[in-house]
Structures are given as structure tokens and as C-alpha cells.
Amino acid sequence: DADVTQTPRNRITKTGKRIMLECSQTKGHDRMYWYRQDPGLGLQLIYYSFDVKDINKGEISDGYSVSRQAQAKFSLSLESAIPNQTALYFCATSDTRGSDIQYFGAGTRLSVL
Amino acid sequence: GQQVMQIPQYQHVQEGEDFTTYCNSSTTLSNIQWYKQRPGGHPVFLIQLVKSGEVKKQKRLTFQFGEAKKNSSLHITATQTTDVGTYFCARQNSGGSNYKLTFGKGTLLTVNP
Numbered sequence A: 001d002a003d004v005t006q007t008p009r010n011r012i013t014k015t016g017k018r019i020m021l022e023c024s025q026t027k028g029h030d031r032m033y034w035y036r037q038d039p040g041l042g043l044q045l046i047y048y049s050f051d052v053k054d055i056n057k058g059e060i061s062d063g064y065s066v067s068r069q070a071q072a073k074f075s076l077s078l079e080s081a082i083p084n085q086t087a088l089y090f091c092a093t094s095d096t097r098g099s100d101i102q103y104f105g106a107g108t109r110l111s112v113l
Numbered sequence B: 001g002q003q004v005m006q007i008p009q010y011q012h013v014q015e016g017e018d019f020t021t022y023c024n025s026s027t028t029l030s031n032i033q034w035y036k037q038r039p040g041g042h043p044v045f046l047i048q049l050v051k052s053g054e055v056k057k058q059k060r061l062t063f064q065f066g067e068a069k070k071n072s073s074l075h076i077t078a079t080q081t082t083d084v085g086t087y088f089c090a091r092q093n094s095g096g097s098n099y100k101l102t103f104g105k106g107t108l109l110t111v112n113p
Helices: none
Strands: A004-007 A010-013 A019-025 A031-037 A043-051 A054-057 A064-070 A073-078 A087-094 A108-112 B005-007 B010-014 B019-024 B032-037 B043-049 B055-058 B061-065 B071-076 B085-092 B101-103 B107-112
Touching: A004 A087, A010 A019, A019 A031, A019 A087, A019 A108, A031 A064, A031 A073, A043 A064, A043 A073, A043 B101, A054 A064, A073 A087, B010 B019, B019 B085, B019 B107, B032 B071, B043 B055, B043 B061, B071 B085
Parallel strands: A010 A108, B010 B107
Antiparallel strands: A004 A019, A019 A073, A031 A043, A031 A087, A043 A054, A064 A073, A087 A108, B005 B019, B019 B071, B032 B043, B032 B085, B055 B061, B061 B071, B085 B101, B085 B107
16 A cells, blocks of 8 residues: 555665664554564464554564654564564554444565574 | 464366365454455455354355364355465464464465466
8 A cells, every 4th residue: 555655665684683673554544563473374463553552462472672763654663573573564553433444554574694 | 382284285176166175263253253365465354254164155266164163164156267266264363463474374276278
């Protein structure tokens, strides 16, 4: 969805480095999510936020942290990247008024060497 | 638990053949959402089913929700190469984490022209 923007689109980093993936949205949605996608494993929820002051752990939060800087911005950090965090990462948004249909960004492909 | 199981994991068809993917849960679902992810793309919402026994159609796609609200299916009639992609079902979790979706692992459809 063009209204959900993820940066960078691709990133190669080294083990032990700290990196941040950013997500911004112009949809005016209150809810934002970070997912990780590995081949054959579907979409696994890392963290989610229902408003600026609300942060919740998902299924696989270990090794990750998030920050909801504003309603429109939700960033994901890897404090010390490791190779098994190599994956495709998606940000998504949803609206409490819209049956919580989720709108995804284009994704960030991360490689940790 | 709050998981959904999708079968099959992969399906390869000849163009013009029909295709069906199934989504099953051991517990009753409040609703079920379906998403499609094209190769190299991001998940895109297709439809939401809410009522027991509900059937919805989108052109060649037919979505069903089981009478017991524990399973759902997506059927594509006369597949086309544009149908290629991974189809995910997602359940909306109940309780305090309302509106958090749990995705199935998806069914990857490939179509031979």
C-alpha cells in the first residue's frame, strides 16, 4: 500500500550492528504492526502498537525493540543483529473503525552477514 | 491455541484448472480474513468473513466460512497466471489482544500457462 512506507527497502548489515527499520503511514490509522516473514513460515508478529502510548510484544519479540514516535511512525530496531534475523520485514497498519483490515508496506529485505 | 492451519502448503496447477486452499482452526473463529501476496510483493487484503456459513464471491474467487466457524476455504475457478502468489488466511484473536491477527503459513499457488 503506497500509504504505508518502509525504509530502507533493502539492507545488508554485519553481525553485532544496530540497525533501525522505519515505517510511516498517511492513512491516519491508530494501529501499527511489525511482522517478520521467512519462507514457509508465514507472517510472524514481532510487536504491535494500538496507539502512541501502547506497545505490545508479539510472538517473536526477542532481539527486537520498537518505538512509536508518533501516530504515523513506528520503527523497529535490532540492537545487535544476528544472522538468523535475516528475513523480510513488513510494517502494517489498521483502523479500529475499519474491521481491522491490515494494510502492509512494501517490506524491507534485511540480510545479516 | 489461536493458530490456524492452512493446507496445502503448495499447489501447482495448469492454467484453467481450479484451485482450493483450506484454513482450519481447533477453536471457533470470530471472523477470518484472507490476503494475497504476489511474488516479490506484500500481503493485500482480499476479504473478511464473519457469519456462520457465509459465502462471498469476487469474480472467480469464492470464499466460504464453515457452519461451525472453525474453517474457511478459498476456491479459484479456472485459474489464470495472474492468480500466482501466496494466499494467507488470518484469524482475529479474542480476549485482551483483540484485533491482533494470527496468520496461517499460507498456500503458494503456481500456475503453468
